[in-house]
Amino acid sequence: MRRSKRGHCLLTIAAGLSAAGAQAWAVDASDLLVYSIGSVHVKPHLALAEQYDDNIFFRPSKPIPGFPFPPVEGDFLTVVSPGVNLRLGRTEANHITFDYTVDQSFYGNQTAQDHRDHSFLLNTYLAGSRVKLEGNDRVQFLSGILGGALSQGQRVDRKVFSDDYRLEYGLSDKTSVYVDGAFEATDYKRGTSLYDENTIRGTGGFAFGIAPKVRLFGEVHYGQSATSPNVLALADGPHADLYGGYVGASGDFNPRLRGSIKLGYEALKFSDGSKGSSSPVVEASLTQRFWERTVASLTYSRRNNISVQVGSSAYTADAITLQLAQGITPDGRLQGVATGSVEHDQYTGAFASRHDLLYRAGFALNYSIQLWLKASLLYDYEKFNSNHYFNTQPLSYDDNRVTIRLSIGY
Structure with a gap:
């Protein structure tokens, strides 16, 4: 009951701020939400959200004979997200930008999941x-409940x-060469039945302008992925070599269509000779403005990955x-945003019969009360289906979330 009152209190505060934002404040918001320390611009920000989630542990929606899963549980969550943004330089010119956000989640009944x-x-x-x-760098320290193929039924x-x-x-007005270095890693808490993983990749390529705002490019890449277990029951897995290449185009293809698309081939091979994954690969990101207030976007990727559930196993992911x-x-x-996504993971080697499907759909209504104050109403649906553990009946879950959010900050 105490936690529920806290959520109502936060919503009351949010409603008060919303009402105040609709009126002329005696103090300009920019005096409170934008600071300058020498040449560094400082912008604090805050978000308050109240959410109902009808399946917080991502449990199977239907009983599975022989596997006594606990029943599905729903709960109310209150999420408080303060943060700060620091920028040196101008966004449209040379700059270095740093952002820090902390998300504190409070559960109404399942307080152990805070x-x-x-x-x-x-x-x-x-x-x-x-x-x-x-350059882009991201570091996250996360403690929430995992969903999808990595679901553990608890906080991780x-x-x-x-x-x-x-x-x-x-090299000239139309021609350039480039190199790209990327590193990704996930480190799970000791005792989690998932592998830690890291991937390092280097890319070299060239680009040639065929129009004022369109470039053709070609590139090759090489990298390595490695995993390490967090429990004794999981065997050490070999590292994997990744190599391949792309050709593609990027830029403003016409006044209303912009983005990039690249096609290629990639191979993933394990150092111990285990069967890897080799296939055509695609990355596409396109944005189309149909009318002044209507914009659609499409992203598609097909790539090869190493599994963090099973050693010496790879899969091809289409998303x-x-x-x-x-x-x-x-x-x-006032803006409405509808989103839908599908990801299909097909495994190779000893687990070639395994395939996972993850569906997501959502709708959001966003209202800008002021430049610095936005209210949102969101609905999100998630469905996961896998034949990994059960041959006669797929493992699946459904999850629905409804969220009210207030965001403060420029």
């Missing part, structure tokens, strides 16, 4: 007459690292996401 997530982001953009450096402490830097040199954003009011302050 947890705190930390996210650190760093974005770098530096450009000269011929040389350009772009984990650390996630991601770094990607690209250095490009212009597609469609999103439609529609401005509802002429001033653009």
